[in-house]
Amino acid sequence: MNTRSPRVLVVDDEADLRELLELTLVKMGLDVDSAATLAEARALLAGVEYQLVLTDMRLPDGLGLELVREVTAACRNTPVAVVTAFGSADNAVVALKAGAFDYISKPVGLDQLRLLVQSALRLNAAPGPLATTPAPSGLRGESAVMQGLRAQIARLARSMAPIAINGESGSGKELAAREIHTQSSRAAKPFIAVNCGAIPEALMEAEFFGYRKGAFTGAADDRDGFFQAANGGTLMLDEVADLPLAMQVKLLRAIQERRVRKLGATSEEPVDVRIISATHKNLAQCVEQGGFRQDLFYRLNVIELQVPPLRERLDDLPLLIDAILERLGTAEHKAALGSGVLEALRGYAFPGNVRELENILERALAFANGGVIQVDDLSLKGARAAAALPTAAVPEAGALPSSLPEYLNQVERDIILRALAQTQFNRTQAAQLLGISFRQLRYQMQKLNIQEPEA
Structure with missing residues (x-):
């Protein structure tokens, strides 16, 4: 039986910090090799399989970022974490984008270091039993876009980098977030999903960070917030674009420092959470318009994940319908589709996506x-x-319209009106639905005298 301890490589040119890291890791029961330069690290990596590489960002002969890219490009399963200078949040973001598993800031907190190492070791242990009995995916569908989405999630689950999930309402953003959590080394810890648009602004700080007894009128006991509840696991910030600017500042600090202060407390406490954010809005556009902080946007948007709308994966309709009907039906009354129903659903654009499909059925x-x-x-x-088309508008077989231009205008008008009704007169979505540009739609509406109804 192989009882060899996991081996970690520490790369840092500061002898004191390197010794501190070595002692801490050895006390955790790990075997440790150390290197002071990139060259030494490369030589060790060529002959040894490590369960974790921990490297400083700045080394005498280059950047630790080079090591991150090299290990990632070599298709190794070895996670690489970086040590960044105090206050250099930008460097951490760059490292995570390059493929780093996680980061830790100087001065190195030993508790945070232990948490990082434990996460990395769980990640290496995960492929064993989990690979033989994978949990069923909540993201149903065998279309090319869904297979690509699941493959991307499998890669992202190995990292601790913040992920921004983009997609239309009802497309399954929370399902994607749960899938990332389930496949990660944090699967045994909590997954907490928070709808940022549903919390009153006056209560946001208390809800996110918790409070001490007596912090305000009605605070009868100590209470944890969302960050403490998700400690060790994943915190999903749904509809993050709805956060007010004042809360965005506090959230940015909590994410960067990985510490939070409860209302009424005098000291901060460390938290270990992976942040996944989601929104149906265009966050970059919100930044341009001044509604969302640019520094928080870059912090959350380290890795982007796009969830496709249902109209881009209509091949999955039969599978989705079967799953929904199985859930809705009973043992005595099995739900089923009659003739022509599937074809009718295939022709619908589903502006509300999978959620709308569930409601329709x-x-x-x-x-x-x-x-x-x-x-x-x-x-x-x-x-x-x-x-x-309405049967009254279609000429009988063999008959010809009395005026072809008028007939064609009526046909075009009917189609445009149906598209506008389907999208609640959202002209951008209607244009996409019809496969024309927004300007083309606007021109046709003016030509055919199609007016938007008054509210």
């Missing part, structure tokens, strides 16, 4: 006879599917 099932959903039960608004 749940509503349809309430109206269905014997648990069999028919096209009329769907009540699709402005569906471009089988809704083709």
Whole structure:
């Protein structure tokens, strides 16, 4: 039986710090090699398999960033963590973007160091039993975009870098975040999802960081906040663009320093959380408009993950529908689709994505006879599917329209009105739905005298 201890490589040109790191790691029961330069580190890496590489950012013969890129490019499973100078948050972001597993700031806190090492060792241990019995994915679908999304999540799960998940409402951003957490070394720890737009501004600091007894009227006991509740695990900040600017400043400090101060407390306490943020808004545009801090944007947006809308993966519809109907049906009454229903759903654009599909099927099932959903039960608004053209507008077989321009204008008007109704008169989305530019749509609306209804 192989009882060899995990081996760690420490790369730092400061002898005192290198000795402190070595002593701490040895006390944790680890074998440690050390190097003072990139050249020494490369020589050791060529002959030894390490469970963790811990490198300073600045070395006599180059940057630790080079080591991060080299180990990552060599397709090693070895996580690389970097030691950054105090206050150099930008360097940490650059290292994480380059593929670093995690970072720790000087002066090195030994508690934080131990947490980082434990996370790295759990990461190396994970491929064993987990690989043989993988948990079922909550992200259903076998389309190319979904297979690509799951592959990207598998890579991101090995890092502690903050992730910004972008996608339309109802597309499954929280499911993607949970999948990252489940596949990471933090899977045994809590996953806390917070809707930033649902918390009153006056309560935000207490909700995020907790409070001490007597901190304010009504604070009868000590209470932990979201950061403490997620300690060791993952904190998902959903609809992060809705955070007020004052809270953004406090959040930035908590993320950078990895410490929080409860309301009414005199000292900070360390927290170990991985941050995943999500929004359906364009955060970069919010930064330009002054509604979101640029420094927080760069801190959260280290790695981007795009969740595709349902209209870009309609091949997954049968699988999604089966899963939803299985959940909605009962043992006595199995839900099923009638003739033409799948084709009707394929022709719908789903502005509300998978969440809207669930609502449509749940509503349809309430109206269905014997648990069999028919096209009329769907009540699709402005569906471009089988809704083709109104029969009254279509000339009978063999007949010709009395005025071709008027007939074509009426056809075009009907199609544009359906697209606008389907998107609640969002002209940008309607243009995308019709495969034309926004300017083309605007011109056609003016030509056909299509007016937006008053609120």
